[in-house]
Amino acid sequence: MFETQEEVPEIKERLHRVGVTNLRTIARINWKGKLYTFIPTFEVTIDVPEEKKGIHMSRLVESITETMSEAIEEEVREAHTSLEELGLAVIRRLEKKHPHKRAEVWIKTQLILERETPASRKISLETYDVEVGVIKEPERVEKALKVKVIGNTACPHAMANNQGKTHIQRAVATLEIKTDYNEEIALEDMIDVVESSFSSPTYTLLKTIDENAVVQNMYSNPKFVEDVAREIIFKAKQKFRGRIHVKVVSHESIHKHDVIAETWY
Template sequence: MGRNVLRELRDKHSYRKGCITLSTNLVMERETPVTKKKTMEAHDIEVSVYNDDNNYRKTLEVQVVGNTLCPHALKKTGNRSHIQRAVGILSIDTNYEKEIALEDMIDVVEESFPSPVYTLLKTEDEIDVVNRMFQKPRFVEDVTREILDKARERFKDCEIRVKTISEESIHRHDVIAEGSCFS
């Protein structure tokens, strides 16, 4: 679709370089871990298509809400720690023809957090989510590395960029980790 829009624009307004960006929410059905309740989870997505002298490329971006749990505090306080909400942002730049599903990108980010988060949880589900977080504590930089590793394995012939923002619960500032690679 983006390529067709750029072609129509080029026909009306002569240009050598052009870009169109579409931003929306992608809603995915999920199942809570214990009670198996259906829940709808919305993720911010952005698709950009670029034309540089008839060379078309695209950038796909997903933003996924997750969490982090501080391994350092967990170790130093005898199994107590602070928990943060975090946002993982995965961007993939590739040839226009390359097929990459936004849902697959969302899965990569979700799988990299200590636990997925849900819009709706019953008590049993909440216990499971918290237990998962304590079983797999991660700093924001650990989450970023995990997203990069999983994305590099799953998506080939592209540039991968990751940014994870941890909305800190015991600091006045957020913590951000970024990384990139080619696959």
């Protein structure tokens, strides 16, 4: 059988990231005694030296599927304690299958959390987009954690110039932290930092009294998109260690365009 991947390419250039992307599977995580089930999307890449034509893609897929099977066989309670630990487990298995100097595993999924509505105190299940990356370099392992949260803003400028009336809009904020792999940061804590920085959170379930409370909260807490971005990074710098990136997009209700505020530390 010919291993064409091992041939010398016509153009000798090192490639930094080659692999599989948009691979969907199942993952079960036991985070501090609480069991989560995810249907994540994986991206797994390694570097390719200049003297190799390509990589053995099936070995990357095997590293994912075998890691998932191992978790199921061990009933997950002794397997993976976080999404980043799962990502590192894939890399460790890949180390035995395919030579490389650098590897990355990125896991995208949704985290569902219980929230209490502001007036009726009913439980509302809220969905948040999250992404976790594990990056293995020759001398170190880093991780990246990203959360995307939907909230609302009320414009303070219109309120100040329109007898207390103003326009409101949905805003989407992204908080990303890159840090040492061993730094413990909970995705739930990152979500809390972002969600508490809007004029008001949004909810899947709202009874009439809850809807009234949300509107009242927004009008009593008007913010520019700039205010939201500043508050997120201020809180994140106090709570987390690492390189922090914040991006907030406001889907304007009175314009045909959106507005953006972005910062990093």
